[in-house]
Amino acid sequence: MADGRSVIDGAFRLLRALPDAGAERQVARLTMLTGLPRPTVHRLLGQLAEAGSVEWRDGRWVLAAGLIELAQRVEPLAGLRRTASTLIQEVREQTGAAVSLVVPGGDAFVALEMLPGRAELPIAAHAGVPMPASTAAGIALTGAPGPRCRPFGAAVDDQDSFEGMTCYAVRVELPGLQRAALQIATSSARPAERSAALVHRAAIELQRRLSSMLPADPNK
Secondary structure, three states: OOOHHHHHHHHHHHHHHHHHOOOOOHHHHHHHHHOOOHHHHHHHHHHHHHOOOEEEEOOEEEEOHHHHHHHOOOOOOOOHHHHHHHHHHHHHHHHOOEEEEEEEEOOEEEEEEEEOOOOOOOOOOOOOOEEOOOOHHHHHHHOOOOOOEEOOOEEEEEOOOOOOEEEEEEEEEEOOOEEEEEEEEEEOOOOHHHHHHHHHHHHHHHHHHHHHHOOOOOOO
């Protein structure tokens, strides 16, 4: 890793891999997930800790809270977070589910906005948390065909990503050919797909509100 670009690339690879590395033999797992040599992983973790991006907690490296604050300032479309937050709150109140707005983030996915549900789930429920591609939101955003796809840009996750958790997500088409996914997550005792109609209505309303925010086309 001779130049600055390689260092930055390695640091971002570590940050993306850290949530999936687990607590056991964490550095070895990070080496495998990132393809970086073990000494490089140790060195970069130290540098990221000095920068406030990771911290040592309970015997393992974790992402620092400062990254969540930074992620909360990011949005692929101006006004998206503010517009979605009201609808997310409404869906959460009606379903009791954890509700998130998920967007692509490089080679992965991230919850741009997220509210925890009433039931305890095996995920971190806050904005900025990374989302596996195997979740319903990931499938809805990629559009990959398969048995977990549903009509109208939807997808389901029935304990495929985490035991005891189900998800239902609907793709939201954003202006400028961008995409997001509105997702609810519930315990398997109350499958998320039961609330499919409500999630679809909320996704349609979000698209409508975002379209109304666009300036009028002067050529029309």
